[in-house]
Amino acid sequence: MLVLHHAWRSSASRRVRLCLAEKGLEVQSRLVDMMAMEHHSPEYLKINPLGVIPTLILDDGRSLYESGTICEYLDDTYPDPPLRPADAYGRAVMRNWIRYADERIGNLIIFNWVHSLAKVAATWTDAELAEKLKSVPSRERQEAWTRAARKPYTDEERATARGKLVGMLDKMEETMRQTTWLAGNALSIADIAVVPFIKRIDEEIAPDEMTPARHPRVAEWWARVQARPAFAKARIESFFDEVAKAQS
Numbered sequence: 001m002l003v004l005h006h007a008w009r010s011s012a013s014r015r016v017r018l019c020l021a022e023k024g025l026e027v028q029s030r031l032v033d034m035m036a037m038e039h040h041s042p043e044y045l046k047i048n049p050l051g052v053i054p055t056l057i058l059d060d061g062r063s064l065y066e067s068g069t070i071c072e073y074l075d076d077t078y079p080d081p082p083l084r085p086a087d088a089y090g091r092a093v094m095r096n097w098i099r100y101a102d103e104r105i106g107n108l109i110i111f112n113w114v115h116s117l118a119k120v121a122a123t124w125t126d127a128e129l130a131e132k133l134k135s136v137p138s139r140e141r142q143e144a145w146t147r148a149a150r151k152p153y154t155d156e157e158r159a160t161a162r163g164k165l166v167g168m169l170d171k172m173e174e175t176m177r178q179t180t181w182l183a184g185n186a187l188s189i190a191d192i193a194v195v196p197f198i199k200r201i202d203e204e205i206a207p208d209e210m211t212p213a214r215h216p217r218v219a220e221w222w223a224r225v226q227a228r229p230a231f232a233k234a235r236i237e238s239f240f241d242e243v244a245k246a247q248s
């Protein structure tokens, strides 16, 4: 059986859970406690050297990381129902959407970590922080953890990040003037890639931009996405409820 190392409120994990749910696939769930930095433990780094979640363990024990790549793997391996356009151009468009969303994860982190991970990181002494940073594989995430622990993002930085995320809505709106979904006229991994972003934009970051008056096609797309049975199955629930559960 497939095994998924993930967390309920992790955006990249949410993508993979949604893809699995659309495919009707069952997985064994292994929750990773990010507040305890489990994803930087030597055992976890063996299955995902990037030290991030999610990681999918295949039936034969091999591991796979990078949520976009995992979704493509799942579509290759379990083609029904298809989650990629049938034509090469459509698939290229889909990959550009995944890349576009991946490039914006740093903007999302600014809004996500402040509710939980940053609160924990702020309690670490300098020596503890230095020790923890040694196990964070990427420079970019070392910087993110250092910011979380010592230098909260300023209002100006938050406004810039918000603007980048609202830019995603503008791009989606423009795209859906031509097509029903982001990479053609069927739901694909492109749509799945942006779902966790839209969830956070809608619930906290810029709900005013999600109205039919501001982004009518996005609002209608979001209603369609949330009405799919897979959305509930993937448990893409309130970020704040998940934070509260993790802290209780």
Ligand SMILES: N[C@@H](CCC(=O)N[C@@H](CS)C(=O)NCC(=O)O)C(=O)O
Binding pocket: 009, 010, 011, 012, 013, 034, 039, 051, 052, 053, 054, 065, 066, 067, 068, 102, 105, 141
């Ligand atoms: N590009 C990666 C990003 C994964 C990622 O950033 N995961 C976050 C949770 S959504 C994480 O593990 N953050 C903890 C950290 O950076 O220490 C993917 O799509 O799988």
